[in-house]
Amino acid sequence: MQTTFTEQQLKDPGIRRSNEILRNCVHCGFCTATCPTYQVLGDELDSPRGRIYLIKDMLENERVPDEKTVKHIDRCLSCLACMTTCPSGVHYMHLVDHAREYIEANYKRPFTDRVLRWVLAQILPYPMRFRWALFGAKLGRPFRFLMPDARLRAMLDMAPKHIPPVSRNDDPQSFVPKGQPIKRVALMTGCAQKALNTDINDATIRLLTRLGCEVVVAEGAGCCGALTHHMGKTRESHATAAANIRAWTREMDGKGLDAIVINTSGCGTTVKDYGHMFRDDPLAENAERVSAIAMDVSEILIQLDMPAGADRGLTVAYHAACSLQHGQQIKSYPKDLLKRAGFVVVEPADSHLCCGSAGTYNLMQPEISAKLKQRKVRTLEARNPDLIAAGNIGCMMQIGSGTQLPVAHTVELLDWATGGPRPRALDSAAKPVDEVPILR
Secondary structure (H helix, E strand, O other): OOOOOOOOHHHOOOHHHHHHHHOOOOOOHHHHHHHHHHHHHHOHHHHHHHHHHHHHHHHHHOOOOOOOHHHEEEEOOOOOOHEEEEEEEEOHHHHHHHHHHHHHHHHHOOOOHHHHHHHHHHHOOOOOHHHHHHHHHHHHHHHHHOOOHHHHHHHHHHOOOOOOOOOOHHHHHEEEEOOOOOEEEEOOOOOOOHOOOHHHHHHHHHHHHOOEEEEEOOOOOOOHHHHHHHOOOHHHHHHHHHHHHHHHHHHOOOOOEEEOOOOOOOHHHHHHHHHHOOOOOOOOOHHHHHHHHEHHHHHHHOOOOOOOOOOOOOOEEEEEOOHHOOOOOOHHHHHHHHHHHEEEOOOOOOOOOOOOOOOOOOHHHHHHHHHHHHHHHHHOOOOOOOOEOOOOOOHHHHHHHOOOOOOEHHHHHHHOOOOOOOHHHHHOOOOOOOOOOOOO
């Protein structure tokens, strides 16, 4: 794609990076075939190619974003399926992130939009605030019909039936490995996940220590910054990301770290991009060091000698989170691990398509999100599984709200298969999983 940015414009690092990305695009349209919003809406401007044209025009002309441009950029899930499909290597993620930052700085949204986005940015990255908000949503749910805005109704619907108590495992501390120490790793405990489902971090700690890892929860680490980053709120996202970088480099420079383990794939995609996010910051070198050892939990488990399990007699439908399969290009590890643990693994049709969660997307674009959820649940249930597994809390909540099947995190199932407790989700779902005798 030909661009016409001026030399003065190209002095800006963001514009310079966007120019590189735009010039790689050859208008082939392969991305439209795998774009979930284009599949649902059928509008060229709701495809990556269409959004690229809108972003190019907005940035080149330094114009104030108009309502039309903002609408189509907001409708993007950032699922990154287009990056997996693109034969030209267009790094759409960096481009759309820059566009959102530009929009946030130059566009005045309607009052209700500004308030809703501010509320989400002030609550979701903070576990205790989010926990109290979930309690409030449960109390407000009977009055759902009074809410005039579909986004407010979606926020009330987000609260789970059971809000778990705080897990003290998420406090800064170190967990001693079982047997001979193999690795020393930091676990990213996250933010929203600590309020929605404490079992995931607990299972991760049990599994990693069982396999010989010392697991450290670093003092000062918290939200990865993804939620605010994808809203274009750079100041907020960089502040939380910087806190993580400082916390983890202290551990790296102290007793050392072999990996930073992340069990929420949306966070993993962002942490692995810290090197780019902080490329022009005094923290650039340390950000690059952090990104270099950031690993999804499935990546570290593949390196460890996880014992093979007996046939459990259970069929697991594996949902590949977009941030894992497209953002991090991790596709086979979770399935390989589940099979090794003794589960039968099946995949839905069109497994490359998003479930519609996408961070705050299910709250800000509830109608499109609901259509994507319905499609995803339908294709998962069509495989007649006993349960569904995923590696991202957002996907788990989204899919779980549309099916009676139990939905568990991949690591919960692996923990169970290697001596941990039976995942609570298997008993608390609308359609619980019967205990199946293990075949010897």
